[in-house]
Amino acid sequence: MGKKVSIIGSGFSGLAAATVLAQAKCDVTIFEKNDQAGGRARTFSEAGYHFDMGPSWYWMPDIFEKYFALFDRKPSDYFDLKLLDPGFAVFYAKDDVIELPASLEGIYELFEREESGGADSLKRFLKEAEIKYNLAVMELMYKPSLSLFEFANAAIIKNLPHLDVYNSFSTHMKKFFKSPRLLKLIEFPILFLGASSREIPALYSLMNYAAFNLSTWYPMGGFSKISEAMLAIAQENNVELRLNEPVSHIEVHNGIAKELITPRGSYSLDGVIGASDYHHTENLIGAKYRNYNEKYWSRKTLAPSCLIFYLGINKRIKNLRHHNLFFHEDLDLHSHEIYKDPQWPSKPLFYVCCTSKTDQNVAPIGHENLFILIPVAPDLKDDEEVRNRYYELVISKMQEILGEDFRKNIEYKKSYCINDFISDYNSYKGNAYGLANTLRQTAFLRPSVRNKKVKNLFYCGHLTVPGPGVPPALISGQIAARQLLRHL
Numbered sequence: 001m002g003k004k005v006s007i008i009g010s011g012f013s014g015l016a017a018a019t020v021l022a023q024a025k026c027d028v029t030i031f032e033k034n035d036q037a038g039g040r041a042r043t044f045s046e047a048g049y050h051f052d053m054g055p056s057w058y059w060m061p062d063i064f065e066k067y068f069a070l071f072d073r074k075p076s077d078y079f080d081l082k083l084l085d086p087g088f089a090v091f092y093a094k095d096d097v098i099e100l101p102a103s104l105e106g107i108y109e110l111f112e113r114e115e116s117g118g119a120d121s122l123k124r125f126l127k128e129a130e131i132k133y134n135l136a137v138m139e140l141m142y143k144p145s146l147s148l149f150e151f152a153n154a155a156i157i158k159n160l161p162h163l164d165v166y167n168s169f170s171t172h173m174k175k176f177f178k179s180p181r182l183l184k185l186i187e188f189p190i191l192f193l194g195a196s197s198r199e200i201p202a203l204y205s206l207m208n209y210a211a212f213n214l215s216t217w218y219p220m221g222g223f224s225k226i227s228e229a230m231l232a233i234a235q236e237n238n239v240e241l242r243l244n245e246p247v248s249h250i251e252v253h254n255g256i257a258k259e260l261i262t263p264r265g266s267y268s269l270d271g272v273i274g275a276s277d278y279h280h281t282e283n284l285i286g287a288k289y290r291n292y293n294e295k296y297w298s299r300k301t302l303a304p305s306c307l308i309f310y311l312g313i314n315k316r317i318k319n320l321r322h323h324n325l326f327f328h329e330d331l332d333l334h335s336h337e338i339y340k341d342p343q344w345p346s347k348p349l350f351y352v353c354c355t356s357k358t359d360q361n362v363a364p365i366g367h368e369n370l371f372i373l374i375p376v377a378p379d380l381k382d383d384e385e386v387r388n389r390y391y392e393l394v395i396s397k398m399q400e401i402l403g404e405d406f407r408k409n410i411e412y413k414k415s416y417c418i419n420d421f422i423s424d425y426n427s428y429k430g431n432a433y434g435l436a437n438t439l440r441q442t443a444f445l446r447p448s449v450r451n452k453k454v455k456n457l458f459y460c461g462h463l464t465v466p467g468p469g470v471p472p473a474l475i476s477g478q479i480a481a482r483q484l485l486r487h488l
């Protein structure tokens with residue numbers, strides 16, 4: 001019998017940890033509070049529509065490949081990846097839309113059309129971004145970040161000036177581009193990191209390399225195909241998945257975690273990985289064993305939450321693409337109302353995903369499947385009245401900008417917001433994407449993967465290293481699993 005390891009949570013980070021530990025011959029059990037694996041990437045089907053509940057942008061395909069290669073597999077062994085062309089569309093106003101082509105040549109042409117010399121500026125910008133990507137994503141992101149010394153190798157020191165850790169992204173991009181439209185396009189990918197471009201280090205222009213050079217993809221069938229693939233690998237390696245079984249307590253004796261307690265029983269263990277939101281996992285152990293207190297958490301910058309509408313429309317909407325960004329309002333004002341002065345946004349920008357443009361199986365024939373997302377500050381008062389107000393606002397705005405009425409064609413509607421994130425995922429303050437990647441919350445400055453007082457307890461997921469998003473969650477689970485293996 002291998003060492004007994006329990007994993008709390010079956011999101012991407014938990015599944016990644018489980019598969020790596022099972023491959024190392026541990027006896028792994030995953031405890032999941034919900035009735036489905038996948039965490040924030042769960043799905044639901046209603047009225048003939050099939051919705052992905054969370055992630056929709058498949059970026060950094062190399063990180064997925066690297067994960068599957070651990071098991072001698074490829075993503076294509078499990079799902080078909082479709083290249084999206086255009087990668088996405090940005091709506092600035094009615095009849096004013098930019099589409100980002102899939103090919104780099106097409107993107108250069110677009111930049112030149114928007115701004116004289118734009119193509120050359122973009123080439124220089126992306127050349128720097130590529131260096132950052134190769135160093136930061138392929139090397140630094142896989143480090144456990146337990147100490148500064150991990151980053152003291154020759155390649156990193158030599159390339160430190162290229163990493164641009166001390167400039168803000170906002171200052172950096174303005175050195176290359178002047179056009180407000182291009183600046184919005186360049187700024188958009190870093191919004192995933194959960195802070196405004198003034199707070200995010202210029203290092204993260206690597207996200208533009210990911211978006212522009214590595215393209216935007218869609219796993220046919222939706223994001224659950226990825227968690228299903230990971231679960232298949234887990235189950236081949238005898239991982240047990242216990243759904244509908246929330247962990248309520250981790251029993252610790254003399255600095256060693258001994259047992260997990262759930263409403264169905266208690267389970268002895270040799271090691272445990274908390275793949276639920278970090279703040280919640282800490283609350284499963286006695287206060288004296290926690291890494292951080294409430295004061296610490298209250299000072300942290302969380303990535304945003306969001307208000308989502310899942311809609312089924314009984315007709316096609318002509319001007320929508322697969323990914324649509326409605327950037328008709330001031331990005332700075334919306335960012336300010338998320339990060340600096342948290343409140344419901346006065347003039348929200350929003351994102352619309354229309355998977356039925358690519359995937360016939362997500363809506364009845366001739367219908368559209370829409371996912372509308374408004375980023376909002378975490379911890380706001382969330383109620384039906386607010387949700388309805390924003391629903392009316394976004395539908396009116398979409399109709400105006402797209403030049404097409406579809407309100408009367410909405411035959412299915414469900415909203416999802418802060419209160420749901422808390423009740424479904426034990427999310428801290430209802431965050432959607434974890435902890436932001438600001439300069440003070442990057443690498444070893446993020447909550448540690450290791451519990452400093454409980455030897456066999458480690459954490460993974462989007463509140464620890466390396467950060468928010470699906471590719472980082474895949475890496476985070478691998479890091480935590482390898483750390484635990486060293487201690488078993």
Ligand SMILES: Cc1cc2nc3c(=O)[nH]c(=O)nc-3n(C[C@H](O)[C@H](O)[C@H](O)COP(=O)(O)OP(=O)(O)OC[C@H]3O[C@@H](n4cnc5c(N)ncnc54)[C@H](O)[C@@H]3O)c2cc1C
Nearest residue numbers: 009011012013033039040055056057247276461462469470
């Ligand atoms: C709406 C939305 C859109 C997003 N879009 C993108 C995108 O396009 N691209 C991208 O890369 N990323 C995106 N993200 C971010 C990405 O989905 C997350 O960062 C990532 O999935 C987090 O994975 P995780 O394993 O850390 O956490 P989770 O997926 O939240 O998994 C944690 C799991 O722990 C379970 N759990 C909690 N408490 C307990 C308990 N006590 N006992 C047992 N189980 C418990 C939860 O139910 C959950 O299943 C999006 C997120 C959201 C919400």
